Amino acid sequence: MSFRLRFFMIGAMTLMSEVQGQRRRCSEEISDIRKEISSLGAMQDDLLHALTDLRLGIESAVTVAAGSLPEDCSVAKKRGAWGPFQMIAPPGIGPRMVRCDMLTDGGGWTVALWREPVMKTAGFGERDGPSGDTLHRDSPRVSSYPTRSVKHDLSARPPAEKDPQRPSRNDILPDERHPAGDAGDEETWYRRRRLRRSSQGSSRELLRESFNRTWVEYKDGFGHHTGEYWIGNDVLHALTSASAEPWEALILLNDFRGQNATAAYGQFRVSDEGSGYRLMAAQYDDKRSTAGDGLAFHHRRSFSTYDRDNDEYHGSHCGLDYGAGWWFHQCHVSLLTGAGTSDAQRGTEGPHTLHWRNWKGEEALHSAALLIRPKNQL
Ligand SMILES: *[C@@H]1O[C@H](CO)[C@@H](O)[C@H](O)[C@H]1NC(C)=O
């Protein structure tokens, strides 16, 4: 063998053993990587388990928190709450914010229905869909709680009515001698607001929630707890039928002239969805009421909306005809979900408006509330 060949063979053998060594190292590394991958998989499983535990933990915490929430405003009051807005958890229903009346007639009332116009302000003019989120929450009328709640909206009397000679605040025109930007007093504020609104071409306008809603919307509730709202038929049923304990109702009404009236019922109950959310409004209390029994006609009637006809007017569909959800019969005497009218339309009349026939005929009312509470809670 020549020296050169021997040298080549040694070289080749060295190379081969090196290649084998590298291959061994490679396969070792591959197996290491495999091990790491499988341990990563185990870690992923652990992570998934941990996440599942966390989720279950959060869910049970929420359940416990909901369990510790008051079922209604009367329970909230017993626990010392006094504010107008409370988070409640009606039996079998998720937590939700509602308005409470903690003052009228002993308080502890859960507000099932709230109707009250909210003044439209600059920047909120683009609203067209009904959404409480666009309502101006700091409206003087709404924020004057608790006084206004005791008197149910006496403050809602339009300024013009106090003195017909004096222009209403909404009519105050820009005063040349006091250009906007001087004193930060109330009149200036109103004047600025008036200016902004007139530049938008939408003066004297008041926002009202639409109550021409579907069956499902009335079932779940709609609107916003700081503005006009319907608490939800499922909530009405859950609250008023949770125990054998009877519930009572108090209806508060205000017209556009600042007059008020009430209707008190010793018994108020709403059945479940399967039986059409039938209304039980009995024991009208003559001594505590001034508005007349506008619910007698609706006692034992099922609920109807424009998309669900449960009324007793064959060949007609009250919910669709009047654009409201209510315990229609043939069709109605009172309609607290009727169309809300704005200040500019004062004096509007008609069976489609928010009205209480026993008190003011078909005259559109300014505001209304339906309050409910367990009867023997005091
Ligand atoms: C209703 O108005 C009368 C005066 O017309 C007033 O004395 C009374 O306090 C008002 N009641 C409520 C609940 O607002």
Ligand SMILES: *[C@@H]1O[C@H](CO)[C@@H](O)[C@H](O)[C@H]1NC(C)=O
């Ligand atoms: C209520 O809404 C429905 C559906 O949008 C509509 O068909 C109906 O005309 C409305 N009713 C009124 C009185 O506005």
